Amino acid sequence: MSQYVPPSPQATQKAGLSGLKIALIIVAAVVLVVIVPCVGIMVAVAIPSFLRAREISRRNACQENLSRVDGAKQQWALDNNQTSPSDAPTWAELVANGKYLHSSPVCPSGGTYQLNDMSETPSCSLSAEPPFPHEFPGMIQINGAGLQQDLSPESP
């Protein structure tokens, strides 16, 4: 016949759940079920817009470079009496300390620049890259007829 041995007070405390532990478990469950998916949804929404904003910023920086290179080409043509549309400067004629550009412009997205002749604006190799093509600023595509100067006023 076995004898009943009452559990020690420490054993009773270990086996049972105190009110604080139950509250912690409930809080942890709420965090797992509600807050973690909400944060996941917010991150899933935010990341694409961050990436989009970064690409737009890089495109804008590239267009600023193209605009500076075009200004340097125009100034080179004036200074050197280059009046033919087929005249074309070289990078060495444009880029140097004391010349038209202090340093070679670098496309922030890794594109490469073409100077082109005086009948064309300089271009980036990513000029047809969707969704944010690095086109020369102010140029728009009209019915597939090539690039045309956009003369419409800037919207505020």
Ligand SMILES: [Zn+2]
């Ligand atoms: Zn570019």
